[in-house]
Amino acid sequence: MKISKKLYSYYLIWPALLIYSIFFVLPALAGLYYSFTDWRLDREAIKFIGWDNFERIFTDRTLLLAIKNTAIFAVVTVIGKNLLGIALAVGLNMRLKTRNLLRAIFYSPSILSVLVISIVFTPMLRSDGTINRIFEAVGLPSLSQAWLTNPAIVIWTVAFVSIWQHTGFQMAIYLAGLQSISKEYYEAATIDGAGSWRSFRSITIPLLLPAININLMLTLIGGLKVFSEVFVLTGGGPGNASQVVGTIILRSFGEGSWGLGTAVNTLLFAAVTIIAIPLLIFMRRKEVSE
């Protein structure tokens, strides 16, 4: 009797591929085409206009501000979520009595809806809100800020709220990574006289690289695609001070400039791809196996 080595035939990929093509690849290609047109709500005919939409993106002050804000948000949240995530994971990987409880507490914000987060944080971040009251109570009234209404700091505030919410999720992935590192390495390192910082640098970090890679990717892509946090906390305001690429896309569609909105979307897609893929390849090379 002959038994096939393959468990499943490759033909089984077809249904999924078909659905993926119809609902993702085709719309994406159509979007690419529309981003080169003047597609609008009040136009009968759609005209090909070459790079005009893209030219406009790079000459419009608000759009440039949105790109800058998106970059700030992405960088700040990538650093914040990952540094804090690793720190929390290392801390909660130790033998603490309240370990499981603390893990649950730190993870819980990431399962909340961003709308709930906004309802909780908006009153706290008012100029007469809890956060400023705390600063005043501890004798640091100079740190009081109009957190969500000062154009100079609003995007940083939104980034902070996002870090607060999602660090627990990053922590969970780091914890999974930490637990796959064998205790024997640490024992050997201790015998060789390595301190805890040395062990962390030479054992934990290299063996945690797969988890770091995944987290960097997730936070970076999430950061570049940010929409909901800004939308619910500030709506892009005050004025346009906290607009990001995601909210600009919504604004363009609202104004009836569908072609322009699609162009901004295409640009975002290209930016995510151009930044994420080389980073992924670079980080993969750094990974070591046990």
Add this chain to the structure above:
Amino acid sequence: MNGKMKKIATGVLAGVMTLTLAACGNGNSGSGNASATDSGGNGNSGSGGSSGKKVTIELAISKSSQDSAFVAQDVLDEFEQKTNIKVNLQLLPAEQTATVLQTKLAVDEVPDLIQYNLASATTDLNLERNFEILDNEPWVSRLLNKDVLSAYDHVYSFHYSQDTGMQGVVYNKDIFKDLGLEIPKNYEEFLAVCEKIKASGITPVFMPFKDNWAANIWPAAAFADWAAKNEPSLFEDINAGRKKWSDVPEFATFLEQQYEVYKKGYTNTDILSDSYDMAVGKFLNKETAMMFMGDWLIVNVAEKDPNVHLGLFAIPSSEDANLGASPLGGQLFIPKKAKHMAEAKQFLEFLATKEVAQKMVDSQGSVSNFSDVTTPKLPEYKQEIVDQYITPKKTTLTTDAYMIVDRSELYRLLQDEFAGGLDAAGVLKAWDEKFSQLMKDKGVEGF
């Protein structure tokens, strides 16, 4: 367990998490659409004399307007009984009404009737291309005020009322009486009134400018009043690209006035954090005496507590200014591609009959737009507006009535003035740029 296995397991776990993350994202963006198509109809249970030729027509309406008199259940039931035509309501989520209707019109999946605002229909829904002209309908000859239903010189919509909303300074009459204050006739008098109210410990003006549209009430009325009295062709010129918003120095003055009210400390302190939904509470608790808003706020406050007496006076930007009038909203439209055009028109005829229109006018306490339908006794505040402003013809349509492009960027710029990002002249300059870009995109001549 070897290391490779562990690594694979970690990878799979992370992969699953990524997928869940992605799925969450999709769920969120999809939910809006799901509820958009959710038609709030109540099934198609045949009632009364079904002759077997029952027709169902679709009426799309924003969820926020579902208490509109047009769609009251007894009205729809009576219509169905008389004509054997059932009206099925498609309730659209309020914040997505425009998008859903745009999409429906674009893909020819049109309802037979749509309730929408005439002014927004010209900017959002391409009125001329998508909607039927109703000039020859039998009820048109009985209209008292065709303008509130017309655009581009044609009647495009239906309403039983000509009661446009009014915009100005909503004020607490009791506080004014207690402090012995008169209604201010110009800006200086207004500042003096603010000073006295502030001295009594009450916040003179509530500015909920987290909702940036609220910053537009003052300028929209002030600009229109100035133009009506000094340069009646101004908005026509602006819409043809012959003039700019920044060409009128008074406009910058009006913007500075509103800013000064804030700077002098006559408002709530955190104006950019306070939102419109707090306004009713502020008036109920007598925390504030005035607000730049429409008369709908007076109705909302009266519903909660009829003992709070509110009134409305004109934005005091210039000497003896006119009261701002918003364009009439909530009209019914028939799309050109309606599948049941005849039945949809029949529904409008039914609503326009003397008996039905009278019933709706009475229940809403609004000013009738039909010559044979009488206006009922109006609420006190409304009667005052009629006596002081409408009868002496001291009202002016606000700038909103003349805008044929999306105004949300103007609202953001107005908000930015209060965030310290722009001064009054900067607001107008930035709006000029955006305005001409929007007009150019729209294909308007002169841009």
